[in-house]
Amino acid sequence: KAGVTQTPRYLIKTRGQQVTLSCSPISGHRSVSWYQQTPGQGLQFLFEYFSETQRNKGNFPGRFSGRQFSNSRSEMNVSTLELGDSALYLCASSLAAGSDQPQHFGDGTRLSIL
Amino acid sequence: SQQGEEDPQALSIQEGENATMNCSYKTSINNLQWYRQNSGRGLVHLILIRSNEREKHSGRLRVTLDTSKKSSSLLITASRAADTASYFCATDGRGSARQLTFGSGTQLTVLP
Numbered sequence: 036k037a038g039v040t041q042t043p044r045y046l047i048k049t050r051g052q053q054v055t056l057s058c059s060p061i062s063g064h065r066s067v068s069w070y071q072q073t074p075g076q077g078l079q080f081l082f083e084y085f086s087e088t089q090r091n092k093g094n095f096p097g098r099f100s101g102r103q104f105s106n107s108r109s110e111m112n113v114s115t116l117e118l119g120d121s122a123l124y125l126c127a128s129s130l131a132a133g134s135d136q137p138q139h140f141g142d143g144t145r146l147s148i149l
Numbered sequence: 150s151q152q153g154e155e156d157p158q159a160l161s162i163q164e165g166e167n168a169t170m171n172c173s174y175k176t177s178i179n180n181l182q183w184y185r186q187n188s189g190r191g192l193v194h195l196i197l198i199r200s201n202e203r204e205k206h207s208g209r210l211r212v213t214l215d216t217s218k219k220s221s222s223l224l225i226t227a228s229r230a231a232d233t234a235s236y237f238c239a240t241d242g243r244g245s246a247r248q249l250t251f252g253s254g255t256q257l258t259v260l261p
Contacts, residue, residue: 070251079251135180135199141191142191
């Protein structure tokens with residue numbers, strides 16, 4: 036079974052631009068969550084989607100948004116990029132929503148802002 | 150914000166030795182999970198322990214949970230060089246729809 040796939044793996048953008056990151060969950064998984072990982076703040080929850088609906092959102096500004104499609108694939112978008120948005124963005128999927136579901140992570144998209 | 154704090158931040162041991170990492174958290178939880186992250190890769194789920202469990206085993210891994218002290222420990226026995234990675238605890242607090250809060254991680258180095 037293929038794992039969680041994130042594209043692209045690496046991305047370089049400049050301040051003020053916008054970016055879209057993609058995540059394909061494990062086949063059959065309907066819940067997708069996004070996390071931001073930085074050396075200073077560690078791993079921080081961005082949002083979770085289940086059946087095309089956002090179920091939960093972390094403490095990030097409105098520049099960060101996401102969506103989920105009917106095939107459970109998800110995208111996240113960051114607009115008006117800032118230097119501080121440089122990070123590893125991780126996507127995770129699980130069979131169902133719920134606090135007792137182990138999450139399966141992709142290898143992430145490393146975003147660098149110049 | 151990070152709920153969990155791992156201790157130590159870094160740990161270096163010889164192959165064959167046991168490695169113990171600790172995690173403390175602040176609020177009541179439904180469960181606690183441990184994950185491993187190799188450099189430049191995503192996280193790999195290791196084990197989940199529920200709030201009504203005190204100890205759980207999986208292969209060379211042993212996890213304990215003390216909800217009265219709001220702490221957990223991960224023991225890796227007979228460590229191998231391939232165990233070199235960062236280890237994170239993650240809590241999913243009661244009442245939250247689904248928001249895993251990760252600790253700051255322990256960087257484990259196993260020397261051959």
